[in-house]
Amino acid sequence: MNHQSIAAFIWQVADLLRGDYKQHEYGDIILPFTVLRRLDCVLEPTKAAVLAAAKSTEGMSENIREMQLKNAAGLPFYNTNEYTMSKLRADPGNIDDNLTAYVQGFSKDALDVFEKFDFFNRVDSLAANNLLFQIVDKFCTVDLGPEAVDDSEMGDIYENLLRRFSEMSNETAGEHFSPRDGIKLAVDLVIAGAADDLSQDGKVVKVYDPCAGTGGALSLFDKRVKEYYPNADVYCYGQELNPATFATCKADMMMRGGEARNIAFGNTLTEPAFGDEQFGYQISNPPYGVDWKKSKAAVENEYKNGGGRFAAGLPRVSDGQLLFIEHMVAKMRPKGLGGGRIAVFMNGSPLFTGAAGSGESNIRRWLLEERDLVEAIVSMPNDFFYNTGIATYIWVLNNNKPAERRGKVQLINANGxxxxxxxxxxxxxxELTAxxxxxxxxxxxxxxESKTCKIFNTEDFGYTTVTVERPLRDENGEIVTDRKGRPKPDTSLRDTENIPLTQDIDEYFEREVKPYAPDAWIDPKRSxxxxxxxxxxYFYEYTPLRASAEILDDIKALESSIAESLAKVGL
Structure with a gap:
């Protein structure tokens, strides 16, 4: 079975819940059971060895016992309970107690996964509705072991299910997951500029996703780097706010042999994990257009007390995308240690929302001018994400640009x-093919430079908003002046002009304003x-209008066709 047929099978299991649960509750039950079955299958080959080790290590110190149990399992987690999911089927009458005991037999990190799923309350609820045994029995008929379903396919299954469940519960678009083809592009863009770093023998590579979701970006980066650079040693880190997706991500990390402690639960904006840890690579898909009201007090407090991660500025509270970019920049590995590279998905808002002096504009200025971090921006096709058809972009940031890219930004139009x-x-x-x-x-x-690629200097994106004043005049048309004899401005005639940084303000004013308003002046204090x-x-292409004669011919042909059709029906 491929991942789509397995996801479809698991989706059918949800039909058992119909009538007893609302549709938006299906995911709270089906997803943890999917993870449980995956863990169950992964541990099955070493089950006997783990049980033997559990018996032989009784009475030993906790640290030594845990180390030996992990060695027996061949993984960073284990289960010391005698049951497996298949064995649970032999005693339907005690399925709730036995399943609870089985899950409680997992090691600490794995048990945390099910606690985040609120699994034991789900078990009680299913048992009360006489559905628990049926759910367990159904899951036992699908093989989710690593031989049948590799890590990448398992990630696809998780995200397939999450997509469907989020649609049923009207989750915010793009909040938990990204399409795999998009992540592959983001990963390859990050890797493409890092050959010198990644090709070093035994290179320790740290990758981080502050909005980890189910861990898709992390797992694909890990897989991709090992394909290109087999000697690289990849360590994945992530933080996730949603309990269910956090639990899925942590479970997936453990099953791939990663460090469970590197997946943190919590709000990245208010409770950033990993202290002063910095990363050579970061890939993320922060939520689009989602407000940060709940984080407002903590974020503003950090900003007011020296700025911290958000020293460049704060965007409007209705959209927190640029806050995540600021956070990621703060986590970049310093240039002296090899530098840091970022690929982050954004919608169109961070490109242009916010006038001069706004938080968004100030953040863009900081990224482009002050830090020279923006290396490239790639526009994605529309209708590319599962829950939204809006335009999206991949921003590629680099704090260690090669000489030819310094002070430059590459725009790639991949929309088509x-x-x-x-x-x-x-x-x-x-979708995108390989x-x-x-x-x-x-x-x-x-x-x-090409039809779909344009290269700009960073200052090409900058402008000065100048305030153009006109004099206040009295009822006789005379200019009203202040005590120093200077003309007072008429606020009703006040206007602004956006003048590119690449142009001289005075020359622009003389050329574009003065001929039409000879009495105007610029108030420099307001610039x-x-x-x-x-x-x-930048990629707009003018489509010339059709000739009027051609349009008229089409209209006449259409009229003739309609007349013929009407004649055939006797009208």
Whole structure:
């Protein structure tokens, strides 16, 4: 069975819940049982060895016993209970007690997964509705072991289920997961510029996702780096706020042999994990257009007390995307230690929302001008994400740009690069093939101007918003002045002009304003520098209007066709 057929089978298990549970509750039950079955299958080959080790280590110190049990399991987790899911089927009458005992037999980190799922309350509820045995029995008929389903396919299954369940509960678009083809592109963009770093023998590679979801970006980065650089030693770190997706991510990390402690639960904006740890690589898909009201007090407090992670500024409270970028920049490995690279998904808002002097504009100015971090921005196809058809972009940030990229930003228009899916998945109707991903990455690596690639100086995105004043006049049309004889401004005639940083303000004013308002002047105290990236404007292609004669011919042909159709029916 492929991952789609397995996901479909598991989805059918949810039909057992119909009538006793509301649709939005299905995921709270099906997802933890999917994880449990995966853990059960992964541990099955070493079950006897673990039980023997559990018996032989009784009375030993906790640390020594845990080390030996993990060695017996061959994994960073284990289960010392005699049951497996299959054995639970032999005693239907005590399924609730036995299942509870079985899950409580997991090692501490694995048990934390089920506590985050609120699993034991789910067991009690299913038992009360006489559904527990049926659910266990159904899951026992599907093989989720690593031989049947590899780690990447298992990740696809988790996200397939999450997508469906989030649609049923109207979850915020893009909040928990990203399509795998998009993540593959983001991963390859990050890796493409890091050959010198990753190719070092025995290189310790740390990758971080502050909005880890189910861990898809982390697992794909791990897999991809090992494909390209087998000698690299990858360590994955992530933080996730949603309990269910955190639990799934942590379980997946353990099953891949990773460190469970490297997956943290909590709010990245208010309770950042991993202290002063910094990372060479970061990949993330923060939630789009989601407010940060719940984090407002803590974020503003950090900003007011020296700035911290958010020293560049605060965006409007209705959209926290740029806060996550600021956080990720703070976690970048310093340039002196090899530098840090980031690939982060954003919608269009961080490109241009916010006038000069706003939090968003100030953050863009900091990223582009002050820190020179933005290396490339790639526009993605529409209808690419599961729960939204809006335009999205991958920002590639680098604090150790090669010489030819310093002070430059590469914009790649991949909006028209996609393959129509035979069957849509939610809002996702377009996908990227492996060949298309390679093509986009090659264009990034080439760093050359083309129809779909443009290269700008960072200052090209900057402008000065100047305030243009006109004099206040009395009823006789005379200019009203202050005590120093200076003309007073008429606030009703006040206007602004956005002047590119690449142009001289005085020359622009004389050329563009003075001919039409000879009495105007600029109030320099009100001038503000802003930054925006009007991505679509740079790739706009004018489509000439059709000739009127051609349109008229089409109208006449259409009229004739309609007349013929009406004549055939006797009208």
């Amino acid at each position: 690069v996609f393959t129509k899916m035979r069957k849509s998945l939610g809002s996702k109707r377009n 060949e298309q991903i390679r093509g986009i990455v090659k264009e990034y690596e080439a760093f050359e 503000k520098v802003g930054y925006e990236i009007p991505f679509t404007r």
